[in-house]
Amino acid sequence: MRPQPPLGRSAGLVVPLFSLHSSRSAGIGDIGDLAPLGPWMRRAGLRALQLLPVGTLPVGETSPYSALSAMAIDPVYVSLSDVPDFVALGGEVRLPLADQIALRGARAASIVQYAAVRQAKQSALRLAFSLFWDVDWLRTTARAGAFAAYVAWEEWWLDDYAVYCALRERHGDRPWTEWPAPLGNRNPVALEEARRELEQEILFHQYVQWVADTQWEAAREQLGETRLFGDFPFMVSTDSADVWANQHTFRFDRTAGTPPDAFSTSGQDWGLPVYRWDVMAEQGDRWLRQRARRMARLYDGYRVDHLVGFFRTYSRRVGETLGVFDPDDEAEQRSQGERILQLFIATGAQVTAEDLGLIPDFVRASLVRLHVPGYKVLRWERDWHRPGQPLNAPATFPAVSVATTSTHDIEPLASWWETLDDRERALLLGSIGLPRLPGAGFGPAIRDGLLDQAYGAGSDLLLLPIQDVFGWSDRVNTPATVGEHNWTWKLPMSVETLSTDAEALERADALHALATGTRRL
Numbered sequence: 001m002r003p004q005p006p007l008g009r010s011a012g013l014v015v016p017l018f019s020l021h022s023s024r025s026a027g028i029g030d031i032g033d034l035a036p037l038g039p040w041m042r043r044a045g046l047r048a049l050q051l052l053p054v055g056t057l058p059v060g061e062t063s064p065y066s067a068l069s070a071m072a073i074d075p076v077y078v079s080l081s082d083v084p085d086f087v088a089l090g091g092e093v094r095l096p097l098a099d100q101i102a103l104r105g106a107r108a109a110s111i112v113q114y115a116a117v118r119q120a121k122q123s124a125l126r127l128a129f130s131l132f133w134d135v136d137w138l139r140t141t142a143r144a145g146a147f148a149a150y151v152a153w154e155e156w157w158l159d160d161y162a163v164y165c166a167l168r169e170r171h172g173d174r175p176w177t178e179w180p181a182p183l184g185n186r187n188p189v190a191l192e193e194a195r196r197e198l199e200q201e202i203l204f205h206q207y208v209q210w211v212a213d214t215q216w217e218a219a220r221e222q223l224g225e226t227r228l229f230g231d232f233p234f235m236v237s238t239d240s241a242d243v244w245a246n247q248h249t250f251r252f253d254r255t256a257g258t259p260p261d262a263f264s265t266s267g268q269d270w271g272l273p274v275y276r277w278d279v280m281a282e283q284g285d286r287w288l289r290q291r292a293r294r295m296a297r298l299y300d301g302y303r304v305d306h307l308v309g310f311f312r313t314y315s316r317r318v319g320e321t322l323g324v325f326d327p328d329d330e331a332e333q334r335s336q337g338e339r340i341l342q343l344f345i346a347t348g349a350q351v352t353a354e355d356l357g358l359i360p361d362f363v364r365a366s367l368v369r370l371h372v373p374g375y376k377v378l379r380w381e382r383d384w385h386r387p388g389q390p391l392n393a394p395a396t397f398p399a400v401s402v403a404t405t406s407t408h409d410i411e412p413l414a415s416w417w418e419t420l421d422d423r424e425r426a427l428l429l430g431s432i433g434l435p436r437l438p439g440a441g442f443g444p445a446i447r448d449g450l451l452d453q454a455y456g457a458g459s460d461l462l463l464l465p466i467q468d469v470f471g472w473s474d475r476v477n478t479p480a481t482v483g484e485h486n487w488t489w490k491l492p493m494s495v496e497t498l499s500t501d502a503e504a505l506e507r508a509d510a511l512h513a514l515a516t517g518t519r520r521l
Helices: 031-044 084-089 097-108 114-137 142-153 155-170 188-197 199-223 241-245 277-282 286-298 330-345 361-370 413-419 422-431 444-455 466-470 502-517
Strands: 010-014 048-050 227-232 250-258 268-275 301-304 313-317 323-326 350-353 374-377 401-404 461-465
Touching (some): 010 466, 031 199, 031 502, 084 114, 097 114, 114 199, 142 155, 142 199, 155 188, 155 286, 227 350, 268 313, 277 286, 277 330, 330 350, 330 361, 350 374, 413 444, 444 461, 444 466, 461 466, 466 502
Parallel strands (some): 010 048, 010 461, 048 227, 227 301, 374 401, 401 461
Antiparallel strands (some): 250 268, 250 313
């Protein structure tokens, strides 16, 4: 799709794809659930939809920031009811009974059951591919020609991805670092032999991406004027098709993370590989350019995760506690970060940058210089030097910024309110023109007062997590914790219900009124 003009002053919705669900989906939000969200968003005057990453995850993983690929769409998001080959076979009744039962359980579950959904969709897609192989591929039909054209067009990332997936499965889903050395090290002779032996398996993984991409394009067309925004993770896992295919551009003796700060005395160690920035620069940042090209193909715009890491990466030697920045010179950091930001901008996509936390002033100066919007989380925008650290008025936010009420890594407004003491609540109530009642619980008046403030922000783009629109307290993720409470949240209503439910319609009309009054339509 062609780049579109900037949105201008507008509001959008933030919701993970996995959190959506419908009567047609299989226990997780899938690609087919994007379009039914459109009518409710249009009624609400919401012109942008921001998603979390949708890259392929390994079995047992739920974090969208731990993908096996920076380029692929996770097969778990494929809409089975929109796969022609699967429908032609008879649909879900053709699945093994265990998978049918697992799907029924996943649909009824209150949270996403990744293992059950992944297994059932894998079975379904393999059945679909078997029909495609027999009916289309072996007979070289026009449909097979369309698939071949897709494979040729996307070869620059799809080839390595499909070979990697086939090899990973052959080796019991073990990471490439545990494969036989000739394959792990990409020996050309060993790879060519593997391609011959695994031809059909490689085609299967290419077929799945063809199906996913076709559905994705259809969903974008059906969303109409609603802009779709993605998330550009700072890094992918060591065990990924990208790192396997580009080993010389990463360091494996160090792991990326964050330095100690006010929230963590030890910082964070993500266990991710570290960019060899000198090699990246020598190659013209080829892999980052490829990632940016792919993101611009899938989305109208995207949020650059952990922006500061592209200016200076904090890493530790494996097994050590303290780390260092690379580059370590501020001038080099500024030059590198701006170079990378410019290659993102050059794709024509609308780029925003996650610049939250301890960010050097020069990084934000670079954003201003390049006209890239950074983030303004209302609760964190304070005058830190005044007594009581009062909140800054959102109306003072610069136009080139993204205002938001919360993020996927922090509490929604309703939960945050419960953490405040009476003094902080009184100050906040005063700022939104409500009586300063000690012990007041979070209710519709407080929710709507905060939303009114958010809509009045000076930021051109306002992004609202769906929890804050309704006043729900459900979290998407709690950093530094592991468990089924992370990345598994489902909306309490289906996407179809949003267009008929009384509360959802009231919320849509309330947002439309706010958008009208603040010129965000």
